[in-house]
Amino acid sequence: MAYQVLIVDDEPVIRFGIRASIPWEQHGMQVIGDCANGSEALELLHNQSLDILITDIKMPVMDGLALTREVIARYPHAKVILVSSYNDFDYVREAMRLGAMDYILKPTLEPEELLEVLHTCIRQLQAERSMHDVIDAYASSTRQLERKKVEQLLKRNLLQKQPIESAASLPSxxxxxxxxxxxxxxxxxxxxxxxxxxxxxxxxxxxxxxxxxxxxxxxxxxxxxxxxxxxxxxxxxxxxxxxxxxxxxxxxxxxxxxxxxxxxxxxxxxxxxxxxxxxxxxxxxxxxxxxxxxxxHEVEAKAVQTTPLSSQGESTQANQPEFDRFKSELMQKVRLNDNEAMQSLLQTWIKTWQALSHTACSHGDEMRIKHEACELLSLQFSNHMESVHLLERFDAMKETETIEDFLDTFLTQVEECHRLLDEKQDRHPSYDSPMERALDYIHEHYQQDIHLQEVADIVHISKNYFSILFKKYTEQNFIDYVIQLRIRKAKELLEHTELKVYEVAEASGFNDVKYFSKLFKKMTSCSPVDYREIHRGR
Known part of the structure; x- marks a missing residue:
C-alpha cells in the first residue's frame, strides 16, 4: 500500500511545485491532496489516513504549528516535514520539539533534497511498522500461551470433576x-x-x-x-x-x-x-x-428459538420388570425361530419408545431406550453373528441424534441382520474376496469423486455391511483410507511436478483446495508449499 502524503502551503506555486517535482507512485507514495491552510487540511483528513505531512509554518486561519499538533495527536505514527523561510527558525525549533521529522528551506528547495527526506520518513515508518508487527506478534503469542494454560487447567479439573477454586491464573x-x-x-x-x-x-x-x-x-x-x-x-x-x-x-x-x-x-x-x-x-x-x-437449563426450560418444545408431562417409560418380561417372551420366539411373532413383539415395544417423544424426557430416557435396543438385537442374533458385527450395529444406534433417527436405524439394523443371515451360506472366502476387489477399485479410482455406496455396489454388498467389513479388513474407515491415498498422491506430485497447489489438489482427488491445504498440513505438519520446498532441496 502506498504511503499517504498531504501538502499544505498558502502559496499555490509552492504546492504545485512540490506536487509536480516528485514521481510519487514510483517511490511508493500517493498525494491525497494539497491545501492552503491547516483548517482545510484537517477537513480533508476527515476519515482519511495519513503517513507524511509536508507543511509550511506561517499560514492564515491555522498555521503549521497548530496543524502539526493536531496531526500528531490524530496520527501518532505520521511524519511531518516543514517547509520554512529563513526567518522561521523559532517556529521550526518549536515544530521539531512537537515531533516534526525535518525541515527544508523554501529558497533552496530542490526535488532531490525533498526526496531524500521523504525516503528517510519512509524508512522510519517501515521500521516502526516492523517493530509494531513484532510487538503485536509477541503480544498475540503471549495471549495464546496464557489462554492455553487456562484451557489446560479447566479441562483437567472438569474431566476429573475436581472443584475449580479461585486462582491467579483465572481471568477476573x-x-x-x-x-x-x-x-x-x-x-x-x-x-x-x-x-x-x-x-x-x-x-x-x-x-x-x-x-x-x-x-x-x-x-x-x-x-x-x-x-x-x-x-x-x-x-x-x-x-x-x-x-x-x-x-x-x-x-x-x-x-x-x-x-x-x-x-x-x-x-x-x-x-x-x-x-x-x-x-x-x-x-x-x-x-x-x-x-x-x-x-x-431451567425448571420450565424452553428453546431459545421459536420452535415450540414438547409439552411437559410424566415420562411413560416402562419399568425394568416389564422389560424383563418382554425379553423372556421374545426369547421364546427366538428359540422357536418364529420370525413373524418376533417382528410383532418388536413393534409392540417400539410403541413404548415412540410414546416418549411426546413427553418431557431426560437423557436417562435416551440412554435407556438405546440400551434396550442393543439388548433386543443381541437376543435375536448373538448366536448367529460375530460379535464385531453386532457391536458395529450397537454403535450405529447409539450415534443416532433424534428419536426418529433411532427408530429408523433400529428397524434397518434388524432387517439387515436378517438379510445377512440369509446370505451367510452363500458367502465363502476366496482369493478374489470382496475386500480385495474393493481395494483394487479404490486404488484405481481414488482420484475421482468416489463414494462408499459406489464401491459397495461394485462388490455387491450392502453399504452398511461393506462399511463393517472394510473397517475390519483395513483397520480404517472408508474415507480415512481414501484420504490417505490422496495425500500420498499429492506428495508425489509436489515432489516431482511443477503443478500449482490447486492443480495438485484436483489431480489428487480433492475438489476444495482450501480443505486440501488444511488436511495436508494436519497430516504432514507442513503446508503443501513448504513440503515442496523441503523435498525439492534434498
Missing part, C-alpha cells in the same frame, strides 16, 4: 456470572455414513469452530473436551441469552454444519462442574425435542 471475569455452553454438531453424517466422514474431517470442523469463536469474542474459552462436544465459557454480560443466536449463526456459517447448544449459568468458577453437567443435559434434549435449537 470468571469470578462473576458466566455462560457455560455445550455445543454439539448436528447431522455430521447427513447423507453419509461415519465411514464417509472420517475423523480428520471432524477434527478440522472443530478446529474451525474454535478459531471462529476466538475471532468473535475478546473474552471466553473454547474447551474441546471430546470428539462429540465443545464447551464454551464466556461472560454473562446480560441475563438475556439471545446474543447466543448470533454467535451460533456465525459459527454455523463458517463450519457448514448446524449446531445444537445447551446453556447454563454459573455465578463463579467454583460452580463450573455443576453448570457443565446442566448444559450437557440441556443439549441432550435435542434427541426428543429437535436439532438446531438452543436449550437453556
Amino acid at each position: 471475569w470468571m469470578e462473576t456470572k458466566m455462560w457455560v455452553v455445550c455445543v454439539r454438531l448436528d447431522r455430521v453424517h447427513e447423507g453419509r455414513s461415519e465411514a464417509e466422514v472420517g475423523e480428520l474431517e471432524r477434527t478440522i470442523v472443530w478446529e474451525d469452530l474454535v478459531e471462529t469463536f476466538y475471532d468473535q469474542l475478546d473474552r471466553g474459552y473454547a474447551l474441546h473436551i471430546s470428539s462429540e462436544e465443545l464447551l464454551l465459557l464466556l461472560p454473562a454480560e446480560s441475563e438475556d441469552a439471545s446474543f447466543m443466536e448470533k454467535l451460533k449463526g456465525d459459527l454455523e456459517s463458517v463450519i457448514g454444519y448446524k449446531l445444537t447448544m445447551g446453556m447454563d449459568q454459573a455465578d463463579h468458577a467454583g460452580q463450573l462442574n455443576e453448570a457443565v453437567e446442566h448444559s450437557r443435559l440441556a443439549c441432550q434434549r435435542r434427541f426428543f425435542e429437535g436439532l438446531g435449537h438452543i436449550y437453556q
Whole structure:
C-alpha cells in the first residue's frame, strides 16, 4: 500500500511545485491532496489516513504549528516535514520539539533534497511498522500461551470433576456470572455414513469452530473436551441469552454444519462442574425435542428459538420388570425361530419408545431406550453373528441424534441382520474376496469423486455391511483410507511436478483446495508449499 502524503502551503506555486517535482507512485507514495491552510487540511483528513505531512509554518486561519499538533495527536505514527523561510527558525525549533521529522528551506528547495527526506520518513515508518508487527506478534503469542494454560487447567479439573477454586491464573471475569455452553454438531453424517466422514474431517470442523469463536469474542474459552462436544465459557454480560443466536449463526456459517447448544449459568468458577453437567443435559434434549435449537437449563426450560418444545408431562417409560418380561417372551420366539411373532413383539415395544417423544424426557430416557435396543438385537442374533458385527450395529444406534433417527436405524439394523443371515451360506472366502476387489477399485479410482455406496455396489454388498467389513479388513474407515491415498498422491506430485497447489489438489482427488491445504498440513505438519520446498532441496 502506498504511503499517504498531504501538502499544505498558502502559496499555490509552492504546492504545485512540490506536487509536480516528485514521481510519487514510483517511490511508493500517493498525494491525497494539497491545501492552503491547516483548517482545510484537517477537513480533508476527515476519515482519511495519513503517513507524511509536508507543511509550511506561517499560514492564515491555522498555521503549521497548530496543524502539526493536531496531526500528531490524530496520527501518532505520521511524519511531518516543514517547509520554512529563513526567518522561521523559532517556529521550526518549536515544530521539531512537537515531533516534526525535518525541515527544508523554501529558497533552496530542490526535488532531490525533498526526496531524500521523504525516503528517510519512509524508512522510519517501515521500521516502526516492523517493530509494531513484532510487538503485536509477541503480544498475540503471549495471549495464546496464557489462554492455553487456562484451557489446560479447566479441562483437567472438569474431566476429573475436581472443584475449580479461585486462582491467579483465572481471568477476573470468571469470578462473576458466566455462560457455560455445550455445543454439539448436528447431522455430521447427513447423507453419509461415519465411514464417509472420517475423523480428520471432524477434527478440522472443530478446529474451525474454535478459531471462529476466538475471532468473535475478546473474552471466553473454547474447551474441546471430546470428539462429540465443545464447551464454551464466556461472560454473562446480560441475563438475556439471545446474543447466543448470533454467535451460533456465525459459527454455523463458517463450519457448514448446524449446531445444537445447551446453556447454563454459573455465578463463579467454583460452580463450573455443576453448570457443565446442566448444559450437557440441556443439549441432550435435542434427541426428543429437535436439532438446531438452543436449550437453556431451567425448571420450565424452553428453546431459545421459536420452535415450540414438547409439552411437559410424566415420562411413560416402562419399568425394568416389564422389560424383563418382554425379553423372556421374545426369547421364546427366538428359540422357536418364529420370525413373524418376533417382528410383532418388536413393534409392540417400539410403541413404548415412540410414546416418549411426546413427553418431557431426560437423557436417562435416551440412554435407556438405546440400551434396550442393543439388548433386543443381541437376543435375536448373538448366536448367529460375530460379535464385531453386532457391536458395529450397537454403535450405529447409539450415534443416532433424534428419536426418529433411532427408530429408523433400529428397524434397518434388524432387517439387515436378517438379510445377512440369509446370505451367510452363500458367502465363502476366496482369493478374489470382496475386500480385495474393493481395494483394487479404490486404488484405481481414488482420484475421482468416489463414494462408499459406489464401491459397495461394485462388490455387491450392502453399504452398511461393506462399511463393517472394510473397517475390519483395513483397520480404517472408508474415507480415512481414501484420504490417505490422496495425500500420498499429492506428495508425489509436489515432489516431482511443477503443478500449482490447486492443480495438485484436483489431480489428487480433492475438489476444495482450501480443505486440501488444511488436511495436508494436519497430516504432514507442513503446508503443501513448504513440503515442496523441503523435498525439492534434498
